[in-house]
Amino acid sequence: MRTPAAPDRSRLRVLVVEDDDTIGRHLETGLRSHDYAPTWCRTGAGALAEAGRAPYEVLLLDLGLPDMDGLDVARQLRGRLPDLLIVVLTARTDDIDIIAGLDAGADDYLVKPFSLTVLLARLRAHLRRHAVAVPAREPVRLGDLVVDVTARRCALLGVEVPLRAKEFDLLAVLAERAGEAVSRETLMAEVWDENWFGSTKTLDVTLAGLRRRLTEAAQADGRQARLPRITTLRGHGYRLERQPDQPN
Incomplete structure (x- = not known):
């Protein structure tokens, strides 16, 4: 019996929204080296425009953007793309801020500083769950x-x-x-x-x-x-x- 092939992540487009050059470059390089297809935006307006131009499966979203609150970006993209996997990247550590991000539509969050290894593990877990076929069951x-x-x-x-x-x-x-x-x-x-x-x-x-x-x-x-x-x-x-x- 053949073992099912792992999902081909080379087709998974990741929209990275991060205004910090060091973090943004680190994410872009790290994702590409693990066979994802990242696009890096530095502003919320740029991210909203980019999401309208191409289909994305994953959004990595910083909340502290220079032109608008990342929560507004999350709300807008969640409304437009209900199946989008949204992972918030935030330096805000208060519970109320984390809750606000989740309530805005995020599926997950990571508090800065975080390691690329942890981020990749979280992505694999979410994507694995999305890829699993559910056998037919009675409602x-x-x-x-x-x-x-x-x-x-x-x-x-x-x-x-x-x-x-x-x-x-x-x-x-x-x-x-x-x-x-x-x-x-x-x-x-x-x-x-x-x-x-x-x-x-x-x-x-x-x-x-x-x-x-x-x-x-x-x-x-x-x-x-x-x-x-x-x-x-x-x-x-x-x-x-x-x-x-x-x-x-």
Whole structure:
């Protein structure tokens, strides 16, 4: 039996947005030496323009840009390119800044200074997860919520709910284990990376965004759909309840 070939990273275009010449040059050289195809921009406006000219799979984004806040770049590109892998590179170490970056649409973040080895490992983990084919599975139905993992679709009363990539991945793990307590460690390993280290606030931010989007969808146009509750289990993790909440 043949072993599947590793993904050809030479086709993966990486948009590097970094105004520091030393860091930008280091990233550009390092990515190219590992068979990625990087394009380096020094400003947010330049990055937005470049993203409109060519398809990119990965965005490495500095937040402290000379012309605009990197968070605005993340929000705009997340809206335009929902499947784009966004990794924030930041010198901001406060939790509130990191949470803001994740809430703006980033999938991951690295605090400066960071090593190229760690960055490449994070990219491999994310890209490996994107490349894995998901075997066909029956949609999970909980009240008026339907989660179709194979098609990567979530719907309430037949209306599709637009979710970010990580929000859907998180919902999929919880839905397939509905009624079970799922630990933070399990969620981090299955949705992000089994070798993740550092703050797990990315999980809390993603979960909060998921709850907000589902609640808004359930109440849109006066629908009041029956939506399963995501219960927080302090000191452990989360549980998606099998019994949906009844509409008011």
